[in-house]
Amino acid sequence: MIYLDHCATTPMSSEAIDAYRKAALSYYGNEQSLHDMGEEANQLLRHCKREIANLIHADPKGIYFTSGGSDSNISTLLSLAYGNQKRGRHIITSPFEHPSVYQAMNKLRQEGFIIEEVRALPNGQVDLTSLQQLLRKDTILVSICHASSETGVIQPLDEIGHLLGAEVVFHSDMVQTFAKLHIDIKQLHVDAASFSSHKVYGPKNTGACYISPKVTWRGIYEGVTHQEGFRPGTVDVPGITAFATAAATLYEELPSLSETWRRMQQWLLDILEPLGFHLFGDRDTRLPHHLALRASGYEGQWMMLEANRNGIAFSSGSACKTSHSAPPKSLLAMGHSPDEAHGLFRISFGTGTTWEEIEETAHVLQKIVHS
Template sequence: MIYLDHCATTPMSEEAGQTYIKTSQSFYGNEQSLHDAGDSAGQLLDHCKKELASILNGEASGFYFTSGGSDSNITALLSLAYGNQGRGTHIITSPLEHPSVYQALEKLKSEGFEVEETAVQPNGQISLASIKELIREDTILITICHASSETGVIQPIEEIGSLAQDHGILFHCDAVQTFAKIPIDIKKNRISAISMSAHKVYGPKNTGACYIDPAAAWKSMYPGVVHQQGIKPGTIDVPGIAAFTTASLNLYEKRELVTAAWRQMQSWFLKQLNDDVFSLIGDKKKRLPHHLALRAHRREGQWIMLECNRKNIAISSGSACKTSYSDPPKSLIAMGCSPEEAHGLFRISFGVDTTYEELAAVAETLNELAASSMNVQV
């Protein structure tokens, strides 16, 4: 199979797999246990925190481990909201977020919090002027992704962070699509909390992390829990975290070479497509280097995806975490697309091992589908 759905998940790297196996065999103690086996696991966990913190210019003490990106988003948002509820109940977000962000915010809304969404520009970036207009005295939190999983457009997080800091507001950033691929300095960008996922960076599934600034107030959703300062229950998966750390460091160290290769692939691939049928969604330059959000004119994106799957090609028609593919992508509607246009979305995302031969085969298939007599209209 030609696999071009790396924004949904990546295969575990050989290095991460080997780290997982060795750690499982040698550091199997519960890191909270007081014996030597537990102490060894605890020391390894502390080492992983320091290594991950070095990628973000953060503090090791700010790391909390989760089951993945969705868990990280929900954990960070609920913990920060509960911890700052005494200052206000107003939260600002965008129409570009991952479904897990909306799941957390819907829960908060049911508990009395008020949530408002920013406007979005036609290129897929949020409107900074809209954020300024939405900020109130009782605004306690802004949550905006670093890059949308659907559009791939990178958001101006430094400017958002500056706005948040100027008004004493916490800033949470979902960096699941960008962590270890695009440099993020959480201190420079004034980010209070950030979400990450291992399986987006060639690590294991069911492993992730949220970073919360040690100076930020938060309150656990789980009263009485002792693990990880009470933020989440359950014994920590030290082997999974060690593999996550290995995968993250490996990808981060080669990010410049990989990014340059991906940028060339993006440009080359777009030139192969029939531009009478296919068009790029969102800003061409301010986007993830390995991501292409495309629209097929007069074609359903899901139909394109299914036809490619029949030809042993894996792409996607949006986030794998969506509850329904019948609704047009919210992010595209916010950008000004009609529901019919938004339904044309499909996503291609490269990996570190993607080849031009694979891309050529996919471009040929897409052009054949475009010329097909099967005129599946939206």
């Protein structure tokens, strides 16, 4: 099977597996325990915080660990909203977000917060003029992803952060970009961000978020002492160690990987577009390992199933969709028809993707639409 669904999940790297094994064997103490075994685990945890913070040029004091990207989004957004609600209850997001962001927003809406969505441009970026028009004196929080899992289009976070200034807390879901793009939190003017381990060759059920120490937040769990009250439960030190190791390893390989991925991306487009395949979103301002495509006259799910029958695994959109029947709202917001949006299928490369696999994929896709 040729695996081209790395935006859904990735296999654990050998470095991550080795790090997990060593940590599980030697650092199994509870990091909150006061004895030496607990202190050793705590020191390893602090090291992992520094590793992850260094990858985004952030303060390690702002790193908190979660069970994954969805948990990071929900816990962070609720904590930020509750911590700043005395200043206002107006929140802005976009039509490009992961379902977990909308789950948090729906809960906040039920609790009396006002949630609005910025308009989208046809190329898959947010409309900055629309964002500026939505901003109010009581706006406390804006959440816009760094790149959509469906379209792969990268958002202009630096311009957004510049527009918001210091008064509005700026959160970004960076699950699809962490360790796959160069990220400088301070240059982007981002106050909070979410990450996931299994998107970067680490273990599942592990993630992290960053909340600037300068930002006010309030934990969503009463009486919790773990991680300064952010999240309950004994921290999984081996899992976090594997996560930090996987992310650091991927980031080191990024310059050569990005170049290879870009060439694969362009080659596939050059082959497929003359055959009636269409790219969703901006051609250049997108993740180097991501292609959001449709084939004229075919549903994305049918394309995915036919490809699977021919030994190729890719997806028909986000792996966390809330409804398999509804077309992606991101594509509708960009101006595509429901039929066009239903055509979405997503190809995403990984560290082990070869040119032979890309050539075979092109051959299979050509065979599917001409059979």
